[in-house]
Amino acid sequence: MSSDQGRRPGDPHSIAIWGAPGSGKTTFLAALNIALILKNGPWRIIGADPGSLDFLKEMTDKLTHQRRFPEATSTLSDYRWLLSRRPEEQVKGLLGRRKGSPAWRIGVNVLDAPGRSFGAERTGHGTDREALIDELALSRGIVYLFDPIRELTDGDAFSHLHGVLADLAGRMLAKDEFGDDMLPHYLAVCVTKFDEIKVLETAEKLGLLGYPEDVQESPRVDDEDAEELFRELCAASPSGNARLVLPTLNQFFHPERIKFFVTSSIGFYVDPEKGRFDPDDVQNLTPEASADGPQGPGSGNRIRIRGPVGPINVMEPMIWLGQRMAGEQQGKEAGG
Amino acid sequence: MTESGEDLLRRALTEAIAELAGSRRLVVVEVAAEGVTAFDLHRDEAGTSRGRERPMTRWAGQTAEGGGDGATPSPFEEGSEGATPAEGGRDGATAFPAEEAAVRATWLPVDARVVLVRSAPDGGPVGRAMEALRAARPDALALNGGGVPVAVLLREIVAAEPLRRPYDLVVLRRHPVTGRLRLACQPLFAMETRRGALSEVTVQCEPSDERGTVFAVVAWQDRRPVLVSVHAVKLPPGRYEVTAMLERPGRVRFSGLPSLTREDRSWTELVSSVPARLGPPSGPAHLICAVETTGPEVQLGERLRRVSQLVTELAGELSGLLQVSLVTYGAHSYDPRIPERPVDVVDWEVSPDDAQESLKILEESRAGRATGHGAAEPGYPYAAQVEDMLAEVAGRLGPPGGRRRTVLLTVGARPPHPPRRHASEILPCPRRVDWERQVRDLQRHPGLVFGAICDQPPERAHPAWARLGENASAHLDTLDPQGFCADLGVTAPGVQRVPFPLMAMP
Ligand SMILES: Nc1nc2c(ncn2[C@@H]2O[C@H](COP(=O)(O)OP(=O)(O)O)[C@@H](O)[C@H]2O)c(=O)[nH]1
Ligand SMILES: [Mg+2]
Numbered sequence: 001m002s003s004d005q006g007r008r009p010g011d012p013h014s015i016a017i018w019g020a021p022g023s024g025k026t027t028f029l030a031a032l033n034i035a036l037i038l039k040n041g042p043w044r045i046i047g048a049d050p051g052s053l054d055f056l057k058e059m060t061d062k063l064t065h066q067r068r069f070p071e072a073t074s075t076l077s078d079y080r081w082l083l084s085r086r087p088e089e090q091v092k093g094l095l096g097r098r099k100g101s102p103a104w105r106i107g108v109n110v111l112d113a114p115g116r117s118f119g120a121e122r123t124g125h126g127t128d129r130e131a132l133i134d135e136l137a138l139s140r141g142i143v144y145l146f147d148p149i150r151e152l153t154d155g156d157a158f159s160h161l162h163g164v165l166a167d168l169a170g171r172m173l174a175k176d177e178f179g180d181d182m183l184p185h186y187l188a189v190c191v192t193k194f195d196e197i198k199v200l201e202t203a204e205k206l207g208l209l210g211y212p213e214d215v216q217e218s219p220r221v222d223d224e225d226a227e228e229l230f231r232e233l234c235a236a237s238p239s240g241n242a243r244l245v246l247p248t249l250n251q252f253f254h255p256e257r258i259k260f261f262v263t264s265s266i267g268f269y270v271d272p273e274k275g276r277f278d279p280d281d282v283q284n285l286t287p288e289a290s291a292d293g294p295q296g297p298g299s300g301n302r303i304r305i306r307g308p309v310g311p312i313n314v315m316e317p318m319i320w321l322g323q324r325m326a327g328e329q330q331g332k333e334a335g336g
Numbered sequence: 337m338t339e340s341g342e343d344l345l346r347r348a349l350t351e352a353i354a355e356l357a358g359s360r361r362l363v364v365v366e367v368a369a370e371g372v373t374a375f376d377l378h379r380d381e382a383g384t385s386r387g388r389e390r391p392m393t394r395w396a397g398q399t400a401e402g403g404g405d406g407a408t409p410s411p412f413e414e415g416s417e418g419a420t421p422a423e424g425g426r427d428g429a430t431a432f433p434a435e436e437a438a439v440r441a442t443w444l445p446v447d448a449r450v451v452l453v454r455s456a457p458d459g460g461p462v463g464r465a466m467e468a469l470r471a472a473r474p475d476a477l478a479l480n481g482g483g484v485p486v487a488v489l490l491r492e493i494v495a496a497e498p499l500r501r502p503y504d505l506v507v508l509r510r511h512p513v514t515g516r517l518r519l520a521c522q523p524l525f526a527m528e529t530r531r532g533a534l535s536e537v538t539v540q541c542e543p544s545d546e547r548g549t550v551f552a553v554v555a556w557q558d559r560r561p562v563l564v565s566v567h568a569v570k571l572p573p574g575r576y577e578v579t580a581m582l583e584r585p586g587r588v589r590f591s592g593l594p595s596l597t598r599e600d601r602s603w604t605e606l607v608s609s610v611p612a613r614l615g616p617p618s619g620p621a622h623l624i625c626a627v628e629t630t631g632p633e634v635q636l637g638e639r640l641r642r643v644s645q646l647v648t649e650l651a652g653e654l655s656g657l658l659q660v661s662l663v664t665y666g667a668h669s670y671d672p673r674i675p676e677r678p679v680d681v682v683d684w685e686v687s688p689d690d691a692q693e694s695l696k697i698l699e700e701s702r703a704g705r706a707t708g709h710g711a712a713e714p715g716y717p718y719a720a721q722v723e724d725m726l727a728e729v730a731g732r733l734g735p736p737g738g739r740r741r742t743v744l745l746t747v748g749a750r751p752p753h754p755p756r757r758h759a760s761e762i763l764p765c766p767r768r769v770d771w772e773r774q775v776r777d778l779q780r781h782p783g784l785v786f787g788a789i790c791d792q793p794p795e796r797a798h799p800a801w802a803r804l805g806e807n808a809s810a811h812l813d814t815l816d817p818q819g820f821c822a823d824l825g826v827t828a829p830g831v832q833r834v835p836f837p838l839m840a841m842p
Contacts, residue, residue: 197761272672280756281764286670289717301717306670306763 014107015083015321016136019145020160024192024265025110026070028145029081030059031265031311032318038311042087043319048080048107055079063266067305077131081108083322104326108318109135129164136168140328141186141321146245148191148199148233155239158248165252180254186324187249187258188317191230194221194264195284195312202236203229203262218268218277220312226260257324261317267310284309342482345453350493352451352477353377353385361448365476366486367465369456371395375490376448382555382562383500384586389487395461455481495584498528501555503564503588505537505580507839508610515613515825521554521561522839524580524588533582539837541571542614550599550606550835551578553588563603564588567596575840611832613825621654621741621826622685623647624661626725628748630715633702635791635812639747640699642789642815644692646745649817650826651688660691661732664698665725667715668753670763674714679721679728719762722752722800726774727767736780743824744784744804747812749791751798775803787824789815 017025033045033056047053056079059070084105111132136142144161151157169183178184193199200219203209208229209219221229227246234242249258269284270277287301352362362377371394377387450473456462470478504521511518524535541549548570554561564586571593578592590596599606625643629636643662651658662682669676683694729744754762755770778784788805790797791812801809808823810816 197757197759201759280768282757283761283763286763287717288671289667289714304671 013140013325014109014135014138015141015143015318015325016109016111016139017143017145018111018132018136019192020147020150020157021072021112022150023145023147025112025145026059026076027063027265028143028190028192028263028314029056029108029110030063030070031309031314033060034064034309035311035315039315042085043315043322044084044086045108046082046084048082052079052081056081063305063309067309069303069305076110076112077135079110082106083108083318085322085326104322106141106322106325107139109139111135129167132164133167133171136164136185137172140184141188141325143188143190143317143321144249145190145192146230146233147193148202148236149193149196151233151237151242152198153238155237155242157234157237158239158241158244161245162248165248169252182254183252185253185257186321187253188261188321189226189230189249189258190261190263190313190317191226191233192263192265194262195266195268195282197283199229199233199262200268200282202232206232218270218310218312219279221262223259223261223316226262229262230260259317259320261313263311263313263317265309265311265314266305267308267312269307270310272308341480342484345479345482346489346493348477348479349451349489350496352449353490353493353497355449356385361445362451363445363448364451364453364486364490365469366453366455366481367462367469368481369462372465373486375486377490377494379500380586381557382564382586383557384555384564385494385497386586387490387494450476452476452478453481453486454478455486495531497585498530499525499555499582499585500527501557501562502527503529503582504554504556504561505539506550506552506554506561506836507537507539508614508834508836509839510614511825517610517612517614517834517838519607519610519836520839521556524553525582529582531582531584535580535582536577537580538575538577538840540575540840541573541837542832542834543573544570544835545609545833546570547599547601549837550601551590551593551596551837552599552606553580566599566603566606568599569594569596576837578837606835609833609835611834614832614834614838619741620657620659621650621743622659622661623650623743623745624663624729625691626663626665626729626744626746626748627698628720628722628746628750629664629666629702630717630720631749631791635749636702637699638812639789639791640695640702642812643745643747644695645815645817646820647688647691647695649821650743653821654826658688659685660688661685662691662694662698663725663728665721665748667717667720667750668724668763668766669715670766671715676766677715679724681728681732684732716753716763718750719753720748720750721765722746722748722750722804723755723765723769723771723774724767726752726771726778727769730774730777733778733781733784736777736782738781738783740783741826742781742784743787743826744778745787745789746801746804747789749797752800771800772803775800785824785826787820789820 017028019025029045036043036045045056047056062068062070082105085103087103112128146157165183172178172183173181191199194203200209203219203221206225206228208221208225210222211217211219231246234245237243266284268277268282271281284306285303286306288304289301349364352364356362356377356379358379360378364375364377366373366375371392373392374390375387376390377385380386452466452469452473454462454466458466466478470476502523503525505524507520507522508517509520510516522537522539524537525533548568550566550568552566553564555564556562565588567590576592578590581589581591583589623646625647627636627639627643647658647660651660661684663679664682665679666677682698683691686694725746733742751760751762752771753765753769754760755768755773756764758764775786778786785807786804787808788801789810789812790801790805792801793811794802794809807825808820810820
């Protein structure tokens with residue numbers, strides 16, 4: 001399969017899910033599928049071709065039934081999905097008809113940032129980067145996954161981000177197509193792995209935790225506070241460079257086109273029997289036994305997902321992007 | 337004007353002596369027919385009045401041999417520990433004219449309180465000396481002596497004084513389980529006790545060195561013990577009912593023991609010769625062995641063998657008095673497909689032989705389970721149910737109170753699960769059991785000691801292991817069973833010499 005499959009000339013621009021290897025993109029995609037199914041709204045994620053559809057089904061099954069994370073794959077960019085919105089049923093009111101929104105779909109690509117990767121068979125640095133910039137140039141919505149856990153150990157988010165954005169800007173702005181020297185994308189900055197103790201406790205320390213509806217549900221960080229948590233997590237990065245991430249984003253994207261989200265693909269642990277969140281027992285990951293004797297966290301045991309997957313803020317950034325891009329397209333259509 | 341009457345003199349001197357405190361001094365000057373004698377008195381650290389009789393200054397023309405008081409012994413030299421012997425001696429006394437003698441006698445610290453006693457008819461050198469002394473110290477109290485010489489009177493007054501500080505006997509107390517020895521005090525006489533009072537103590541004397549068991553009496557000065565007397569006697573080991581008699585302040589006599597001799601080893605020397613612990617008296621003991629069943633098969637086999645060694649060692653030392661319990665614990669399961677295996681109480685309070693049998697069965701069944709060199713125990717890999725094991729043991733032991741010596745021997749490697757989410761990222765115990773609370777609860781058992789055999793070197797082991805090995809700890813590969821049991825305080829490390837009597841157990 002090639003990335004061109006399923007895309008026809010004249011297709012609307014796509015959404016790119018972009019982040020460092022291991023930042024959780026594949027899981028995010030599968031969680032997105034789960035979240036949309038659970039929501040039972042007009043939005044769906046579908047494969048653009050049979051291979052991509054199978055891959056999505058397989059990933060979703062892994063997460064829900066096998067309770068495992070997807071393997072590190074090198075072929076993500078070969079797949080292509082579509083975020084689709086069914087036409088809303090026409091609602092008849094007293095005053096007559098209200099027009100429902102029309103059917104709409106947009107391509108979704110998953111892009112690894114260049115750099116260290118899990119799969120040995122992964123293609124080399126240069127090709128990855130070129131392909132990535134191509135894909136980003138074709139998209140108008142980006143879900144940028146920022147992995148605070150990786151940032152704490154590797155601290156390399158900035159170096160990945162800056163180079164790519166600079167090249168992308170060089171490519172796209174050279175044509176002076178957009179007038180204002182800013183990239184045309186909508187950008188959803190997603191702090192991932194909110195379910196990890198370190199992330200949760202950082203949010204807790206900042207007083208950013210909110211419990212929607214009632215305390216039985218998992219905590220969340222409001223979108224308005226997400227940027228503050230993002231900034232704090234960047235400040236904790238050992239490299240010190242993470243502090244440059246936010247200014248870099250602001251340099252390249254219109255501030256009103258950037259929105260922050262605090263997300264978790266798997267969500268916090270919820271005891272299936274009690275059916276409610278317990279702040280004393282939040283981790284939804286558990287290491288598996290290994291034969292190597294006593295070891296501690298971080299010693300590389302295989303990880304399983306402990307309880308049911310309950311995605312937090314996975315659907316929201318996609319729908320935000322979808323709505324913005326749909327609106328823009330409709331505006332264009334109406335105007336032209 | 338002088339006052340008169342022996343009772344009056346006695347009362348005045350008693351009062352003056354009672355007022356002695358701190359660095360205050362009292363000087364009593366006796367002006368007699370033969371010459372002048374001065375007595376210096378002060379109170380020592382232990383609250384005992386101490387004194388010194390200065391050589392008599394004779395009137396001109398008289399000689400030492402002519403003195404009528406030559407036969408009167410000094411009240412402060414005879415049997416009076418800590419008293420400075422009189423400077424010079426009676427034999428060195430020289431004769432001087434009365435006035436000069438008086439002046440020499442008034443050579444006194446200015447801050448000393450002075451009492452002048454005239455014990456001979458006024459006139460001649462006596463009168464002149466009295467006058468000169470009163471002129472020199474107008475603040476001095478002047479009294480007339482009676483028939484009793486001042487030296488005798490002072491001795492009687494000092495001996496009849498009540499105790500200014502409580503007196504205790506220095507003893508050793510032994511921890512019922514660890515055998516650890518601690519210096520302690522057994523009250524003998526309360527404050528205000530007067531001579532003749534009796535006090536009884538029962539002590540246990542252990543084998544001592546050739547100089548004997550030391551009976552030391554201390555007085556308490558603001559929370560600080562001050563030695564009153566130290567005596568020693570060589571005794572056969574055993575229980576002794578000792579009666580202490582307050583002979584006078586500063587002197588306690590013991591009966592019920594062969595006669596004691598004064599001890600001249602220094603206090604520091606005595607104290608440093610006390611062994612850290614003393615082998616246990618015979619009595620029942622309970623060894624609880626908690627074995628972690630996770631990890632590779634070889635390791636588990638090694639743990640079980642170590643436990644077996646210790647059971648053998650203790651059973652040999654405590655013949656017939658040892659009961660053994662055997663508890664195994666593994667990993668919690670956070671995977672619904674892997675059933676949770678709770679803590680297993682294999683044996684509770686069984687004979688060492690039965691426990692050995694269970695250990696053998698455990699080892700065999702485990703070996704059967706093993707499929708290779710490193711069969712992994714299913715379940716959570718980074719911790720074990722230490723906290724549940726502690727809770728199970730605490731529950732079975734019941735509320736603290738029993739005197740029975742109990743050893744909790746934990747053998748394993750992994751940390752406990754925290755009671756709630758923790759920065760270590762170790763998942764919390766499903767029952768939210770708090771290992772620290774459990775350890776604290778167990779520590780309340782007076783007879784309980786903790787021993788641990790950990791597969792991990794101490795610097796890598798979780799802090800819980802330091803608590804579990806509070807009294808004795810060893811690495812799995814380098815355990816010395818004898819030393820380990822001695823550290824636990826349940827077996828004796830050879831013959832020991834104990835310098836002080838032990839408080840006898842009721
Ligand atoms: N705690 C937590 N870990 C996650 C989550 N999503 C992914 N991970 C971890 O991140 C690893 C990489 O995820 P993956 O989706 O393969 O990342 P990708 O390389 O960006 O596609 C997974 O194996 C998980 O260990 C999440 O929502 N929460
Ligand atoms: Mg992946």
